[in-house]
Structure formats: C-alpha cells, structure tokens
Amino acid sequence: MTDFAATRRAFHLPEGVTYLDGNSLGPMPLAATARAVRVLDEEWSQMLITGWNRAGWYVQPRKVGDRIARLIGAGPGEVVMGDTLSIKVFQAVSAARAMRPDRRVILSDSGNFPSDLYVAQGLARAVDAELRVVAPDEVDDAIGDDLAVLMLTEVDYRTGRRHDMQALTAKAHVSGALTVWDLAHSAGAVDVDLTGADADFAVGCTYKYLNGGPGSPAFIWTHPRHADAAQPILQGWMGHETPFAFDPNYRPAAGIERMRVGTPPVIALTVLDAALDVWEGVALADLRARSIELTQAFIAGVEADCPDVTLNSPRDPAMRGSQVGFRHPHGYAVMQALISEGVIGDFRAPDVLRFGFAPLYNDAADVDRAVATLARILRDESWNREQFHQQASVT
Numbered sequence: 001m002t003d004f005a006a007t008r009r010a011f012h013l014p015e016g017v018t019y020l021d022g023n024s025l026g027p028m029p030l031a032a033t034a035r036a037v038r039v040l041d042e043e044w045s046q047m048l049i050t051g052w053n054r055a056g057w058y059v060q061p062r063k064v065g066d067r068i069a070r071l072i073g074a075g076p077g078e079v080v081m082g083d084t085l086s087i088k089v090f091q092a093v094s095a096a097r098a099m100r101p102d103r104r105v106i107l108s109d110s111g112n113f114p115s116d117l118y119v120a121q122g123l124a125r126a127v128d129a130e131l132r133v134v135a136p137d138e139v140d141d142a143i144g145d146d147l148a149v150l151m152l153t154e155v156d157y158r159t160g161r162r163h164d165m166q167a168l169t170a171k172a173h174v175s176g177a178l179t180v181w182d183l184a185h186s187a188g189a190v191d192v193d194l195t196g197a198d199a200d201f202a203v204g205c206t207y208k209y210l211n212g213g214p215g216s217p218a219f220i221w222t223h224p225r226h227a228d229a230a231q232p233i234l235q236g237w238m239g240h241e242t243p244f245a246f247d248p249n250y251r252p253a254a255g256i257e258r259m260r261v262g263t264p265p266v267i268a269l270t271v272l273d274a275a276l277d278v279w280e281g282v283a284l285a286d287l288r289a290r291s292i293e294l295t296q297a298f299i300a301g302v303e304a305d306c307p308d309v310t311l312n313s314p315r316d317p318a319m320r321g322s323q324v325g326f327r328h329p330h331g332y333a334v335m336q337a338l339i340s341e342g343v344i345g346d347f348r349a350p351d352v353l354r355f356g357f358a359p360l361y362n363d364a365a366d367v368d369r370a371v372a373t374l375a376r377i378l379r380d381e382s383w384n385r386e387q388f389h390q391q392a393s394v395t
C-alpha cells in the first residue's frame, strides 16, 4: 500500500491552508530547496561548462523523462523533457499530421484547453489542414475517414470529464488516424496507461499534479513504433543526430531524442527531479483509488450541505479525473471568499468553482474543511462583499 501520509509530509503546505489547486500549480516538495541550492552552488558555480557532462545536465531530459514514463504507462527511453506544453503540443500534432499527409482533419473538442486549440489553428494554417472542434461527447461520432489526427486532452481542465483513451484511440486507428493525448490533468492525477491504450503521441506539463514548480518543463512521448519515423517540425540542434558536429543540415536523432529542441532548462529540471522523488513507491492503482475516494466524498458533502451550487463534473468517477467543479452564479466572489478563509481552489469562467484533489497530499480532512467552509460562506452570504468581486489579472 502506498503511504500517503508520508507523501503528504514531503510537501510544504502552508499553515492554515487547504490546498485544492494542485491541478493548476502543485505545492513545493520540501526536497526542492536543497536540490536547487546544490545545482547552483555545487554544479553551476563549481563546474561551469563542464557540468553538461560531469553533472549529467545533457542527459537530464531523458533521465527525468524515464521517471515520468512510469507514471504514464510508458517505457524507459520513450519520454523526453523540454520546452512548454504548448510547444510540445505543436511538436506532437505536427509530427502526427505529417504522417497522414493525405488527410486534412485535426479533430478536437470544445472542452480542450485554449492553448492546444490555438496551436492546432496555427498549424492548420501553416500546413493546409483543418481543425474541427466538436462537443466532448460528440468526439466518438466525429471520427471518420478524413481524420488525420485526433488531438484530445484526456481530462477536461474545466469539468474534469475524462475521455476513454483506449476506446477513442482504437476507433481512431480503425479510421486510419493517429492520436495525440494531452495529459496535463492526467499525469500524477489518474492511472494513465499509454501503452495499454496503444496511443501514438502524448504530451503533458509537470507543474500541475507532478509538482515541478512554476514553469517546469513539459514532456513528450512517442510510441516506439513511430519514434524513428516521426519528423519534428521544430527541428532544433538538440534533436540533431550529432548536435556537436554543428552540421548545417538537420538529421533527426534516433528515437524520442529528436523531439528535443534547444538547450534544456537545467535548474528547472533539477527541481522537477526532486519533486519526482516523492513518486517513488506510489502505486498508480492506489493513487486512482484515493482520488476517487476524495472526489466522491467532496461531491457528497457539498451536495448535502450546499444547496446553491450544481455539479459541473461527471458524477460517475470512471468518467472523471481528479478534480471537481461546481457552478454558482457568483462563482468568482465565492471562490475569493473561500481563498480568504484558506481554502484554495480556483475559478474558471463563466461560473465554475474548481477544486483539484491531488492524492499525493490531499486527505479527508481537506475534504471536510472545504465542504464546511463552502457551506458556511454560502449560508451567511459572506461572499457578497465588495472585496471579493474585484478581478485579479491571474486567477
């Protein structure tokens, strides 16, 4: 059994705070501080440029990728780190579309995160493809013979709705298309199994449920059957077969290494590596069971004590990731009031109160406190104060 009391103790969780926003930015693992100091004081400071070899900075994108692989059902050598998720979405979708040159359609859903849709719109313009966007529950029916790439985020950032990765991938393959799965709200939240689902490409960020810190680098996975065939469109020198030959012509490196673009963010990768230590000994089946326990208890508690809100997430846990949304006409002010009481979730327009439950550090006491605080704020209408209506630029 995974020791979740121990994983909780591995984080800095500020006194008096119930943190339910790890689906946006995970909290800081205690081990991050010493590791950050070490990479600065012992590596960069002492080794200077020799750190690329002596401290292993150059191979870090693959080594850290191997640690993430276990959490997403991938094998060693199949994942590489770098850049931001938006860039990795571009790398994956462009490579997938280039493997289906006779087809124009990239299919996604209206619940996808805007950046993924923007990237696909830009790509469609550049390579004469068409981005088709349907409602999340219409994706299945929209898979047809004209489909080049099915580009989906497995868990909807707003509703927590979870697509059936295995079934949709199988259907896309029957139609002759390839799949790109964005795991931004899956990796570290649910039991992802890319190999079992037979997916083609996957990408994800590491600052949400993987707790790598603000702006920590993204990951990309290519199924081994495509790894030596996929052609990255962002052809950077770090993805070259021999980067230090400084060849003026691009030749892709073998396997996933070709998806690298430029110099890796060593300091950020080092902090992420420290954050991944917490995952040692965590079984994905336990993670999923605990996530379901927490989210079910939260839904039951809120529905029993808060008559003014309505569930904005699937009720069936099999259809849900590790977050729960509730709608309230004054959702923004209600969330500000909650935050002022130390219960930190977030608000997503137009009216959604969003609560992420990270099995690694959230527990039953967090659920109880969040339910009780929300119920009180709604009952005494303490959200209805001037200060809670003022919108900040980053929420």
Ligand SMILES: *Cc1c(COP(=O)(O)O)cnc(C)c1O
Pocket (backbone or CB within 6 Å): 084, 085, 086, 087, 112, 113, 115, 116, 153, 157, 182, 184, 185, 205, 218
């Ligand atoms: C969080 C998130 C992003 C953010 O992309 P960045 O490039 O890291 O800013 C993109 N897509 C999805 C689905 C997300 O949830």
